[in-house]
Amino acid sequence: xxxxxxxxxxxxxxxxxxxxxxxxxxxxxxxxxxxxxxxxxxxxxxxxxxxxxxxxxxxxxxxxxxxxxxxxxxxxxxxxxxxxxxxxxxxxxxxxxxxxxxxxxxxxxxxxxxxxxxxxxxxxxxxxxxxxxxxxxxxxxxxxxxxxxxxxxxxxxxxxxxxxxxxxxxxxxxxxxxxxxxxxxxxxxxxxxxxxxxxxxxxxxxxxxxxxxxxxxxxxxxxxxxxxxxxxxxxxxxxxxxxxxxxxxxxxxxxxxxxxxxxxxxxxxxxxxxxxxxxxxxxxxxxxxxxxxxxxxxxxxxxxxxxx
Amino acid sequence: xxxxxxxxxxxxxxxxxxxxxxxxxxxxxxxxxxxxxxxxxxxxxxxxxxxxxxxxxxxxxxxxxxxxxxxxxxxxxxxxxxxxxxxxxxxxxxxxxxxxxxxxxxxxxxxxxxxxxxxxxxxxxxxxxxxxxxxxxxxxxxxxxxxxxxxxxxxxxxxxxxxxxxxxxxxxxxxxxxxxxxxxxxxxxxxxxxxxxxxxxxxxxxxxxxxxxxxxxxxxxxxxxxxxxxxxxxxxxxxxxxxxxxxxxxxxxxxxxxxxxxxxxxxxxxxxxxxxxxxxxxxxxxxxxxxxxxxxxxxxxxxxxxxxxxxxxxxxxxxxxxxxxxxxxxxxxxxxxxxxxxxxxxxxxxxxxxxxxxxxxxxxxxxxxxxxxxxxxxxxxxxxxxxxxxxx
Numbered sequence: 001x002x003x004x005x006x007x008x009x010x011x012x013x014x015x016x017x018x019x020x021x022x023x024x025x026x027x028x029x030x031x032x033x034x035x036x037x038x039x040x041x042x043x044x045x046x047x048x049x050x051x052x053x054x055x056x057x058x059x060x061x062x063x064x065x066x067x068x069x070x071x072x073x074x075x076x077x078x079x080x081x082x083x084x085x086x087x088x089x090x091x092x093x094x095x096x097x098x099x100x101x102x103x104x105x106x107x108x109x110x111x112x113x114x115x116x117x118x119x120x121x122x123x124x125x126x127x128x129x130x131x132x133x134x135x136x137x138x139x140x141x142x143x144x145x146x147x148x149x150x151x152x153x154x155x156x157x158x159x160x161x162x163x164x165x166x167x168x169x170x171x172x173x174x175x176x177x178x179x180x181x182x183x184x185x186x187x188x189x190x191x192x193x194x195x196x197x198x199x200x201x202x203x204x205x206x207x208x209x210x211x212x213x214x215x216x217x218x219x220x221x222x223x224x225x226x227x228x229x230x231x232x233x234x235x236x237x238x239x240x241x242x243x244x245x246x247x248x249x250x251x252x253x254x255x256x257x258x259x260x261x262x263x264x265x266x267x268x269x270x271x272x273x274x275x276x277x278x279x280x281x282x283x284x285x286x287x288x289x290x291x292x293x294x295x296x297x298x299x300x301x302x303x304x305x306x307x308x
Numbered sequence: 309x310x311x312x313x314x315x316x317x318x319x320x321x322x323x324x325x326x327x328x329x330x331x332x333x334x335x336x337x338x339x340x341x342x343x344x345x346x347x348x349x350x351x352x353x354x355x356x357x358x359x360x361x362x363x364x365x366x367x368x369x370x371x372x373x374x375x376x377x378x379x380x381x382x383x384x385x386x387x388x389x390x391x392x393x394x395x396x397x398x399x400x401x402x403x404x405x406x407x408x409x410x411x412x413x414x415x416x417x418x419x420x421x422x423x424x425x426x427x428x429x430x431x432x433x434x435x436x437x438x439x440x441x442x443x444x445x446x447x448x449x450x451x452x453x454x455x456x457x458x459x460x461x462x463x464x465x466x467x468x469x470x471x472x473x474x475x476x477x478x479x480x481x482x483x484x485x486x487x488x489x490x491x492x493x494x495x496x497x498x499x500x501x502x503x504x505x506x507x508x509x510x511x512x513x514x515x516x517x518x519x520x521x522x523x524x525x526x527x528x529x530x531x532x533x534x535x536x537x538x539x540x541x542x543x544x545x546x547x548x549x550x551x552x553x554x555x556x557x558x559x560x561x562x563x564x565x566x567x568x569x570x571x572x573x574x575x576x577x578x579x580x581x582x583x584x585x586x587x588x589x590x591x592x593x594x595x596x597x598x599x600x601x602x603x604x605x606x607x608x609x610x611x612x613x614x615x616x617x618x619x620x621x622x623x624x625x626x627x628x629x630x631x632x633x634x635x636x637x638x639x640x641x642x643x644x645x646x647x648x649x650x651x652x653x654x655x656x657x658x659x660x661x662x663x664x665x666x667x668x669x670x671x672x673x674x675x676x677x678x679x680x681x682x683x684x685x686x687x688x689x690x691x692x693x694x695x696x697x698x699x700x
Binding site: 122 | 366372374452453456457458460461462464465466468469470472473476477479480591595598599602632635636638639640641642643644645646647650
């Protein structure tokens with residue numbers, strides 16, 4: 001497939017598609033960070049993760065509407081308010097879901113998967129009833145429009161860059177929280193050995209709830225960022241959920257760096273192949289490669305060495 | 309348990325349950341429903357094949373596959389390819405630029421029948437393909453995954469990814485697969501029209517017969533020594549492995565069996581409905597198939613059949629009158645079945661109806677009252693203690 005192009009052309013194609021793939025990379029990282037906490041650390045499968053993300057997106061949409069109507073002067077900064085709101089609302093719902101549903105199912109991971117799938121159906125339909133089946137988009141403040149001209153072929157849109165910065169800072173925050181804070185130590189202790197963690201006085205039920213809520217809150221922020229680069233519909237979340245699970249599993253479930261590396265390689269592979277093949281074949285080949293690699297190496301790219 | 313003769317088994321309590329289902333499907337429903345409704349029940353029954361496979365694979369062996377739609381779809385597509393080739397005779401497609409190939413290929417500028425379509429001119433090859441294509445794919449997936457001890461949620465996620473891949477592939481390769489519309493406009497099977505009411509009723513009875521065949525095969529596997537090993541494997545995989553059994557081989561076998569059941573279901577689905585499309589293959593239909601099995605009772609073969617019938621009947625009922633409410637009902641069903649009654653309808657039946665039956669039978673002392681030990685074994689195993697007793 002490369003034969004028809006000269007080497008300089010190929011180079012700029014790769015550069016162009018590489019930058020295009022960064023937007024997919026941001027979406028993957030944003031979604032995968034919440035999952036990395038809930039699935040990677042707690043081992044809980046949350047199929048409604050995409051819907052928590054969309055909840056954040058709709059929160060952002062409503063906030064932008066509110067600012068446009070009542071405080072047009074402050075519109076440039078609405079996004080930061082929306083992000084905080086999205087975190088709080090998704091996190092609160094996450095805590096409720098943990099209390100009502102997930103905590104009864106910690107010993108039955110497959111059943112969690114089914115129950116959260118049910119939750120995702122309900123949430124999707126609720127969005128459809130409230131916001132309608134059509135996709136909604138937010139209006140970007142002026143400073144987010146435009147693009148940086150990097151070279152003749154390559155230009156970086158400001159909003160895409162902004163979203164990538166958010167994605168990477170969330171990843172950094174998650175890393176600090178999980179691996180450099182006392183709270184993260186508690187979470188990992190509970191995951192690795194629940195009875196021992198309980199014995200040394202950790203409130204394991206509380207840690208579970210907070211962890212789940214945090215993961216959902218991050219999904220909400222992800223959704224908020226998602227509105228900057230795409231429009232939001234009731235089932236936008238579901239479109240990404242399986243890909244994102246693959247990203248997390250492929251990276252090695254308990255490794256954050258692994259998650260980022262796998263998000264990067266999957267998004268770049270897909271975006272580069274899209275130029276040469278049709279979009280659907282690029283996706284098929286990427287997913288197939290990931291599945292085959294996972295079959296050969298089930299522990300993922302970067303596995304934590306622990307004794308089982 | 310020992311069944312000395314088939315007749316004696318039929319008169320045992322378990323046998324009577326099978327008889328009751330046979331009576332319902334083969335006598336009561338055909339008498340009570342008009343051909344249109346009966347055809348719909350026939351469509352639901354094809355999902356029961358998937359449910360039986362899932363009971364074996366998920367309930368008995370603890371392997372949750374979220375990709376049963378793949379096998380259902382492969383079986384269905386094999387049958388649809390045969391029927392489509394039969395419908396695309398050179399005479400019937402004379403107006404196309406390339407006569408003799410399916411119409412969607414002509415629309416997509418495909419001028420020659422692709423090689424993988426060629427063998428589907430033969431009916432016997434198609435029948436084998438319906439079983440072997442899903443079986444072979446399941447075998448490859450099984451060997452790759454189970455030999456490396458991938459299990460639980462990882463297996464579920466990867467099967468889901470495979471469902472997603474196959475759907476994208478079918479939709480993307482429009483010229484070879486019919487794309488998002490699927491393979492439509494199927495008319496005859498070996499010259500016999502499948503569109504008439506009589507044909508649909510006949511196909512319904514064929515589906516019932518094949519369903520019972522599959523049920524008996526599944527029951528036989530379940531009650532053999534093999535079935536005991538599956539249960540042991542589900543509950544204490546390592547102990548079984550350390551006892552010298554090749555755990556992976558058992559898992560591969562049961563996964564292939566479930567895939568073949570799904571394939572048969574898919575083929576019968578194509579015959580009953582008259583088309584096949586990727587909307588029966590992807591992630592959403594595959595996970596819905598799990599709920600058929602979960603509602604009926606994941607440890608009960610007959611429960612799976614009833615689950616498939618009930619969920620689909622409810623789906624049609626809701627979609628006719630309140631289409632917006634159906635996703636809520638479906639979501640509530642997923643959550644409710646997992647949180648409130650993980651053993652499904654079969655579990656409820658065992659807990660509440662069976663004691664009544666016991667009392668009735670004992671009161672009247674009818675000869676049909678089965679000796680206690682024939683039913684006891686299933687009852688105990690149906691409620692593994694880690695599921696029935698919940699400790700927070």
